[in-house]
Amino acid sequence: MNELAAAAELLRARRFGWTSLCIWAALGLGLEAAHGWKLSAYLDDPLTQTLLRLGHAHGVLLACASLLYASQGLPLLAARSDGGHAIGRLLRIAGLTMPLGFALGALGHGESDPGVAIFLVPAGALCLLLALAQLALASFRAR
Amino acid sequence: MAILAALALALLAHDARDTARELDRPRTFARSGYVGSGQCLRCHAQHGASFRRTYHATMTQEASAASVLAPFDGSELEYMGVRARMQRGPRGEYRMTFDDGRTHWQADVARTVGSHRYQQFLAREAGVYFRLPIAWDVARARFIHMNTAFLTADPPRPNPSQAIARSDYDRHVTRWNDNCVFCHNVHPNPGLDPVTGRFETRVAELGVACEACHGPGGEHVARNADPLRRYALHLSGRADPTITNPRRVAPARSAEICGRCHGQRITSDVSRFLVHGDSFVPGEPLSKFSKPLARDTTLHGQSGAFAARFWNDGTPRLTAYEYQGYLQSACTSGGKLECESCHAMHAGDPAGQIRPELAGDRMCTQCHRELTAPGAIAAHTHHSASSNGSRCGACHMPNLVYGLASVHLSHRIETPDPAANAASGRPDACTSCHVDRTRSWAADALSRWLKRESSTSANDAHTELPALTEQLLAGDPIVRAVAADAFGRNTAAFAPGHRARIVGLLQDTLDHDPYPAVRELAARSLAAVIGRGGPIAPSALAPELAQTLRARAAQAAIEIGE
Numbered sequence: 001m002n003e004l005a006a007a008a009e010l011l012r013a014r015r016f017g018w019t020s021l022c023i024w025a026a027l028g029l030g031l032e033a034a035h036g037w038k039l040s041a042y043l044d045d046p047l048t049q050t051l052l053r054l055g056h057a058h059g060v061l062l063a064c065a066s067l068l069y070a071s072q073g074l075p076l077l078a079a080r081s082d083g084g085h086a087i088g089r090l091l092r093i094a095g096l097t098m099p100l101g102f103a104l105g106a107l108g109h110g111e112s113d114p115g116v117a118i119f120l121v122p123a124g125a126l127c128l129l130l131a132l133a134q135l136a137l138a139s140f141r142a143r
Numbered sequence: 144m145a146i147l148a149a150l151a152l153a154l155l156a157h158d159a160r161d162t163a164r165e166l167d168r169p170r171t172f173a174r175s176g177y178v179g180s181g182q183c184l185r186c187h188a189q190h191g192a193s194f195r196r197t198y199h200a201t202m203t204q205e206a207s208a209a210s211v212l213a214p215f216d217g218s219e220l221e222y223m224g225v226r227a228r229m230q231r232g233p234r235g236e237y238r239m240t241f242d243d244g245r246t247h248w249q250a251d252v253a254r255t256v257g258s259h260r261y262q263q264f265l266a267r268e269a270g271v272y273f274r275l276p277i278a279w280d281v282a283r284a285r286f287i288h289m290n291t292a293f294l295t296a297d298p299p300r301p302n303p304s305q306a307i308a309r310s311d312y313d314r315h316v317t318r319w320n321d322n323c324v325f326c327h328n329v330h331p332n333p334g335l336d337p338v339t340g341r342f343e344t345r346v347a348e349l350g351v352a353c354e355a356c357h358g359p360g361g362e363h364v365a366r367n368a369d370p371l372r373r374y375a376l377h378l379s380g381r382a383d384p385t386i387t388n389p390r391r392v393a394p395a396r397s398a399e400i401c402g403r404c405h406g407q408r409i410t411s412d413v414s415r416f417l418v419h420g421d422s423f424v425p426g427e428p429l430s431k432f433s434k435p436l437a438r439d440t441t442l443h444g445q446s447g448a449f450a451a452r453f454w455n456d457g458t459p460r461l462t463a464y465e466y467q468g469y470l471q472s473a474c475t476s477g478g479k480l481e482c483e484s485c486h487a488m489h490a491g492d493p494a495g496q497i498r499p500e501l502a503g504d505r506m507c508t509q510c511h512r513e514l515t516a517p518g519a520i521a522a523h524t525h526h527s528a529s530s531n532g533s534r535c536g537a538c539h540m541p542n543l544v545y546g547l548a549s550v551h552l553s554h555r556i557e558t559p560d561p562a563a564n565a566a567s568g569r570p571d572a573c574t575s576c577h578v579d580r581t582r583s584w585a586a587d588a589l590s591r592w593l594k595r596e597s598s599t600s601a602n603d604a605h606t607e608l609p610a611l612t613e614q615l616l617a618g619d620p621i622v623r624a625v626a627a628d629a630f631g632r633n634t635a636a637f638a639p640g641h642r643a644r645i646v647g648l649l650q651d652t653l654d655h656d657p658y659p660a661v662r663e664l665a666a667r668s669l670a671a672v673i674g675r676g677g678p679i680a681p682s683a684l685a686p687e688l689a690q691t692l693r694a695r696a697a698q699a700a701i702e703i704g705e
Contacts, residue, residue: 112186
């Protein structure tokens, strides 16, 4: 059961990691294009610039974190009955909500405050911290 | 995990309930301190940037290479025998030296006031700032004596080789601490010590900055440190009670915010103002603290002290009385008109600050939509739709307000009535453009259009000369200034045969008028009329008549300073 669950979790983590990396890297290309073509909607709005950059950076880093989890984290969780699924789910929620919160926060933002989607970020950050804490704990327990 | 999530949700719900309660809590005016625009810009960078473009923002500045617009390069200006020299001191000071042939004195510029049309200079002495007698004319890039900006006649000069008295030269060297400070800074407090007579003047910020219109921001900054509060406000669409947004208060209250400075006013307790400052906070009723000056306002129980600042019908005839004009406007009675109906503080050309989407007649047709129908404008104005006579302001906001060697449009939005205007001794819209016409011609034309009986028979005396000719020669200084300016406007319409006469009249004014401001306007108009081309001839006015009219003008001497 553990092995089956772990294999399924590995598959999920890889799928999520590579897909997410592809999407958020593509956003990076879009941002470069906005600079290249001097897109005023992007260049004239410093808050939108910041939020989209944060979305891109968090998306790429958390996708990498998911892949790192697949290769380095899952072996630490072999003893768990769910094969690390709960922790993986937290990581994937964080990987989804944090970059999306930043990117969507650029929509309908105020003069100095992002749009309401920004509230996804602290929720995702909480999930990320919980997952990382459990992984850190598992790393101490592992032999 | 579930416990943690539940805890987080409970905390959030508790905070949200507090936030909802907090949103309803009104501002405590007494506790709300001024924080300066630097604090505002941390969250409102775009509004800050749009406001910094305006001349309000640079109204009062410490003297520096960035703020001083004039070249202090040794330029000289001689006025009535006194030579002023503008140069840099040994440590880079912006220094003015004066020499009247007998004595020599100097002053260093400490602050500047204004940056749009004119820049005035302040010197500091014993903690008190004084306005210097020389200003910088920004548009024409030249120094001028303050008598040219304010309506002051040339002072008497004992003989051509002798300079005027120092007191006459320094006529406009006034104290900043209890004059200019009130309208050109945020939260001014002259700080007069009634015992010693000394000033400890304080302002929240030099120049007209955010809190001049929005009120003190201390409470706004503190309470909006809570992000939940900010999002609750954004999502609810409610006005933030911790700050005044002039666009979200009643039109009359919004106009009071501008009227505080653009409507000269008086308080019943002047000494309190001088000791404790102006307590008005934008958003509160202005009438709690002061009332706008009017033609019949009394000073120390005496009437007439301010009468010269208004036409006989009460219409303001000086700038900084726009609020009074607004209050007198028919458009105001509907309760919808506010200054920001036409003006924008954060958009548009800094000169005039007209809302960019309302350039031209759209300022009026945003309400008077019936005039946008095809043919409606020409039917309404009896002028060709494309002509100057069909521009709303030409008839309803004529140029009859004097300020700083310029003539500006009136902010009393009204229906033109040349007959009534003649009776109250003020220029009218019709003859301000039709500069070769008489008042009765204008009154008759209007009566014909309105199909009513002409009421000009009693004004036959005015029919002998074109209205503007008589005003230029026989009016008081403001009448003459307004007339001198009208001749040179590109809207001035006259028959080709009148050109020579107009040139002669303006030349005559340039030669004889004792007010430098009137001469200045005549000189500008003369250049404009000559620039139109055509023959030039000496004045066609009979010398005896010109002399009689000038004698009338001499009796109407007035002096208008601050």
